[in-house]
Amino acid sequence: MAKIGIYGSSFDPITNVHLWTANTIANRCKLDKVVFLPCSNKRRDKTIKTSNEDRWNLLSLATKNNDTFVLSDYEINQEGWHLTTYETLSHFKKIYPDDEIYFIMGADLLVDIAEGRWGKSEKLIKENKFIVMARDGIDMLKAISSSPLLRNNDDGTFHLLDKGIAMEISSSYIRDELSMGGAPRYLLPDDCYDYILANSLYILKEK
Template structure:
């Protein structure tokens, strides 16, 4: 049985931090593959800054030379009413019935689930395993132990407390591009082909 991680995010744009984080987790938990799933512009709870097509192209450029990663636009193809993480995970478990599929997420999302802010959150937690990345200021063990909802499923959460402090935010990159459309230092915060693509298409520069 192989171990597969699903890493869903806006990737708006994808950064070296996304890639470093996913690779670190794969090494630590012996994942044979990490599925990179960009979120859809059709999601009512998330406002993207560029089109699905551009984010999809950037993702493919970022991972093209690394066999660990596979890009999957499953959520982008779904109707807005069906874009929920629970349904996404059910899809991948059906796609890989002989393997263990993990949901990779940050501790900030763990907090949101504990607050009951995710539709189908209960079903998601009951039926899946999670690899949770630490975030500054969030005590993941306390979030789980203090939640009547999460505590019974504490064994479903594998908490990654250390070595996850590489923080390059997509929002920082977007902000820099708005202020400095030709900011060359950003070339070192993302794969170079992604930087070149953003420059070529004038993305985020508004």
């Protein structure tokens, strides 16, 4: 039985922190694969600055030299945004029926689930396992203990990573730097930086 982590994000763009985080989690949690799962640009709750194709190309460049990393276009190819994470994880459990599936997320999302902001949250928590990364200012144990849903399903459901995992270089920081003429070259892989410049991504267009 393999252990597989599902790592969903906008990846707009993917950063060295995304890669470092995925590699660190794979090492600490003994994962056999980390599946990078870019979301659809049709999501109403996100403002994505690039096309699905460009984000996919950037992910392909960033992950090409690590055999533990694989890409999935399951969400990015959805015609409309109607999926919840519950359906996504059900999909991967069908793809990997003999393996153990974990959803990788930040502690901020744990709080969102506890507060009922995710669709099918009860079924999601009852039927799945999670690797939760620390976020500054969030007490993960308190978030679990203060939620009836989380604390009554905490029987190995949550693998909490609270040591040396929180890093705050974000995709939005890179986008902002590029839009203002900055050069955030060493915050993402060289191939990705070159691709962004070659395709004028995130560059503020003159009016």
